[in-house]
Amino acid sequence: MGVCFIEPKNAGSLRDELNADPELKIAARYMTKDVCIEAGSTKCIVKFRDGVVTQIKSENAFADPWDFAIRGSVDSWEKFLQRIPPRFYDGILGGMIRGNFRLEGDTIGAFTHFWAVTRMLDIFREQQNK
């Protein structure tokens, strides 16, 4: 099944989808953060600058800095990305409460921009199921 946002070949199209989304345009206004999303031993970094996604970096990202990270196993992300996710994998907040995902780093920064973060993940889900 795979996890769409980890695949380097998807980076450009996902970035364009994020930047074209009308809700994310509003939700991410004023957001300048580097968001690390980790699936098992792989990760990508989504770079927001003033609300615009400038890059999704999944190749050679091991040494890149980030502000906050959302971490889960590949299995957790595969469940999360299902069109109708199973319970406790449908939202990142609920998933964290149930121990399926972890938020690390600048958690206050993450919560400040939580609408943008969750909308971004919803767009990944939409793209995964296209």
Next chain:
Amino acid sequence: MVKVDPVVGKYIHLTVQGIEYRVFYEESGQGIPMICMHSGGGDGMEWRALLNDPEIISKYHLIAPNLPYHGKSLPPESVEWWKQEYRLTRNFFIEFNLALSQALGLERPVYIGCYVGGHMALDLALEYPDDFRAVIAVGVAQRRGPATLDTFYHPSVSNHYRMVNGMYFSAPTNPQEYRREVSWCSMQCAAPTTKGDLYYYFVDHDLSGKTQLIDTMSCAVYMLTGDYDPTTTVEASLELAAQIKGSKFTEMKGMSHAGMAENPPVFKKYLMPILNEIAEKSKSN
């Protein structure tokens, strides 16, 4: 033709723990009185679908208050509330419901509440079974345990956090318009109020060692929990129900944390058998 809801909003002045509060409530319908208590960080608008449901309001007189500090129930004039941290305590919450019921002349009302309001249902059944004919607790557990509440009221955390809480504590199977409405409602509550409500939810509510004292012969106890709810799992509610002799638990499929608002038609499907049972019992008493 102009469409007008059957819902009427009013203010009533209640004195609770020696302080007068100007309390807003909405009401509709006629018949068995039922107090509809909102969730933590919410207000009475969460119940709008029930308040407008012709079948329900033909049998029930619904009263949906806003707790003080919520919605149109402003902080009290006589208190320098800005010098103290808002906290919803168990005792205040109990006394508020008793004062409301008494002031409105409600005769052994039914009490239904969601989450913070839902936990209160069981505290009322435990402490005042003679004052309520039945309670319906949406999304309850015996106790909550530790939680970090600071993110709910932090100068660096935006209103987006509460918005997401509303949105993603509703099940993904439910209609987008309802999920977004839950989210919108969550954003209306003042940050200190959301945090303060959760004091009762996470700390002050604790039925440990008391569940066997709840007398369901005096006050019937019903529980509803959504299978998608990450905060109160079906398993936690089942564990609680097993400890309260005579209580009735129903799992709501495809529902999460805000049943009556996240998908009112589905919520009604689970609620109506309970309301019909209470109505039947009320006829025979």
